[in-house]
Amino acid sequence: MLRVAVPNKGVLSEPAAAMLAESGYRQRRSTKDLAVYDPDSDTEFFYLRPRDIAVYVASGTLDVGITGRDMLLETTPADGEGPAAVEVMPLGFGRSSFRFASPVESGIDSVEQLAGRRIATAYPVLLQHHLQEQGIKASVVRLDGAVETACRLGVADAVCDVVETGTTLRAAGLRIIGEPLLTSEAVLVGREGAEEVPAVAQLRRRLRGVLVARQYVMLDYDCPNELLERATALTPGLEGPTVSPLQTPDWSAVRAMVRQSDTNRVMDELWELGARAILVTSIHACRL
Numbered sequence: 001m002l003r004v005a006v007p008n009k010g011v012l013s014e015p016a017a018a019m020l021a022e023s024g025y026r027q028r029r030s031t032k033d034l035a036v037y038d039p040d041s042d043t044e045f046f047y048l049r050p051r052d053i054a055v056y057v058a059s060g061t062l063d064v065g066i067t068g069r070d071m072l073l074e075t076t077p078a079d080g081e082g083p084a085a086v087e088v089m090p091l092g093f094g095r096s097s098f099r100f101a102s103p104v105e106s107g108i109d110s111v112e113q114l115a116g117r118r119i120a121t122a123y124p125v126l127l128q129h130h131l132q133e134q135g136i137k138a139s140v141v142r143l144d145g146a147v148e149t150a151c152r153l154g155v156a157d158a159v160c161d162v163v164e165t166g167t168t169l170r171a172a173g174l175r176i177i178g179e180p181l182l183t184s185e186a187v188l189v190g191r192e193g194a195e196e197v198p199a200v201a202q203l204r205r206r207l208r209g210v211l212v213a214r215q216y217v218m219l220d221y222d223c224p225n226e227l228l229e230r231a232t233a234l235t236p237g238l239e240g241p242t243v244s245p246l247q248t249p250d251w252s253a254v255r256a257m258v259r260q261s262d263t264n265r266v267m268d269e270l271w272e273l274g275a276r277a278i279l280v281t282s283i284h285a286c287r288l
């Protein structure tokens, strides 16, 4: 049986469960359920805090899990201090960056100026590591969450926290300092050095199918045969486009996968070229 860890709360929780459901796995009905068994795939899902997921996977009690890259790095033991979990594949949601910020009126506007200051964070390991790397001596104030309020309440001079839209930072009167320490997204994690079992390979294929289905659309169009070469150059597909004869003489039907973000540009170019009946349909699932 495969055992998989899924975030039980927070911003990663819903999209992680949605992606697994789209991949054909049974998911919990209520947010109160702690675990659910999917008999079709012989897989049990455990709903755990994102911060703890890499710990379970590293210990080997769970085979794989979904968490944020930042959480994975925060909970990875130092070299030689026990088994670790590692990133197996990025999942394309829960994107954020991990950044320094300080009150606008603090006058701190570069990372160097953080020396000797108090920096609040819910990610003390990541922060310490970065400060050490940069040779900056500062004190780390470890908080559980709502870190942005720490400056206003006087326990810190700056913060180091997860930023997505920047709304929370702005609401707290903070501005970003320097470059991101890290860019993060939800990732599938597995145990370092573990041999991949067939059930994990299948899970990865299914997740990849969902990722591709979300990123690509299916494009169909009719094209005069003399334009086929130029048209199919615009829509090369993955292995190659499907070209089939139309009942109308000297015309063909073409079918190819196209990146969702390119759809309208490609449709315009095909139309200009002389293709007609250009149709876009979404892909529900795939194995490539």
Ligand SMILES: Nc1ncnc2c1ncn2[C@@H]1O[C@H](COP(=O)(O)OP(=O)(O)OP(=O)(O)O)[C@@H](O)[C@H]1O
Pocket (backbone or CB within 6 Å): 009, 010, 011, 012, 050, 051, 067, 068, 069, 070, 071, 094, 095, 096, 145, 162, 163, 164, 165, 184
């Ligand atoms: N606004 C956001 N946008 C995208 N990802 C986010 C955002 N906030 C947090 N994350 C990511 O979600 C993961 C876990 O954060 P989350 O906030 O869910 O857990 P937590 O802070 O431990 O719990 P909680 O906020 O429920 O107390 C991290 O990997 C983080 O990068």
Ligand SMILES: O=P(O)(O)OC[C@H]1O[C@H](OP(=O)(O)OP(=O)(O)O)[C@H](O)[C@@H]1O
Pocket (backbone or CB within 6 Å): 010, 011, 144, 145, 146, 147, 148, 161, 162, 163, 164, 165, 166, 167, 168, 169
């Ligand atoms: O840049 P934004 O779009 O505003 O998103 C970033 C905020 O989202 C998360 O907070 P969460 O709701 O998880 O609360 P927490 O700080 O208590 O974890 C994160 O810790 C930031 O505070």
Ligand SMILES: [Mg+2]
Pocket (backbone or CB within 6 Å): 010, 145
């Ligand atoms: Mg949070």
